[in-house]
Amino acid sequence: MELRQLEYFVAVAEERSFSRGAERAHVVQSAVSTAIAKLERELDMQLLDRAGHRITLTPAGAAFLAEARSTLAAARRARNSVAPYREQLGGSVDLGILMSSGPLDLPAALGRFHTRYPLVAIRLHQGVTGTAAHLAAVVDGSLDLALVAATTASRQVTLRPVARDPMVLLCRPDHRLGARSQIHVADLAEETVVRFAAGWGIRLETDDAFAAAGIAPDAPYEVADYDTAAGLVRNGLGISLMPATPAGHYTDLRAVPISPTITWTLSLATTAQLPISPAAVAMADTLLEACPPS
Known part of the structure; x- marks a missing residue:
């Protein structure tokens, strides 16, 4: 079982589509289909129901999705853990964003971050389901940070105001x-x-x-x-x-x-359960620095 297989499975499961999953993973659809079919053979279990117009999860697939997300989050933390030992900050940051950032100039903040830390890969995730989905993704580890329209959240999440x-x-x-x-x-x-x-x-x-x-x-x-x-x-x-x-x-x-x-209120959400990576800390600092005056 390879991490890439898990990444493709999570993308297809969340998008409910092989074509959209492949687009999200930046690969051709045939590569995604082949990888997931191989994964199902290795597990000897069908994870996706392909019978309808939309891809759905089997009960086994729903259980596997939660573990796949957790495994990918752990792998990302492992990769990011060595970043402090490099001469220049590296690693990756998965950042959830909304349809609008209000008075925050998000592209400008991201541009400044890229100039400061060119070796950090920034992956943006913009979901139509908005704040609720981003908060859940911060908790399960599939997002390092998320911009959310919220002032309260569960104890598993830390919120810091960015703009109003x-x-x-x-x-x-x-x-x-x-x-x-x-x-x-x-x-x-x-x-x-x-x-x-x-x-x-x-x-x-x-x-x-x-x-x-x-x-x-x-x-x-x-x-x-x-x-x-x-x-x-x-x-x-x-x-x-x-x-x-x-x-x-x-x-x-x-x-x-x-x-x-x-x-x-636009807030920055981070996990309150585990330390975040040095790259994510730097990204959080950059976003908070960009806060417009209240």
Whole structure:
């Protein structure tokens, strides 16, 4: 059994697709299919059910996935453990990122890190399932660090704030609330809301704000990116709540402040269970240095 086989299996299992798994692993699909078939023969056990339109895990495959993730995380820690003994910092960092980093200029921070530590391989993981999935990945070791929209997490995770962004109402200029200088959350009781996917930190903040105001607006549209949300708003299908920084990109729409203030907080998540690698420490320091003033 080889680590590469485990990497390919985890990629296919998480993507639920051989083609997407191969793309994620940066190899041709035939190499992934061959490696996983060999792995199943070695184990004498079927791990993936290939019968349907989407790849699914067998019960044995689900059990094996957890151990495969753990093994890959342990291998990564072993590789990174020798980094302090090199003349220049090396190793790799698996960093989970969100669809938006708010006021944090993430590409600039990554560029500075690469200039300082050119031998460190940075692997970015941007998932549509957002904060909840990233926090779980930090706990199971498949991510070294993750940028998440959260202020609380389990005791297995350490959170450090990186940036904060007030939420705003995004609507058309001709919307009944578009001319207001500020709106109250309760004003949205009769509105149709374009909301974000379950697991996103922004979804939790929005749901909590609605609950606190005692309202339950109609929310038939659930999306996983800001552009789609803005497009639905632009075409008169509803309003949306999002952080002020991404909302400011849609200059043809109105971004109206909200009362009481709802704050979207970007935090850096690391494991609280095990020491992180020197490369991950350096990456964390670089991201925290890049924090814009509060």
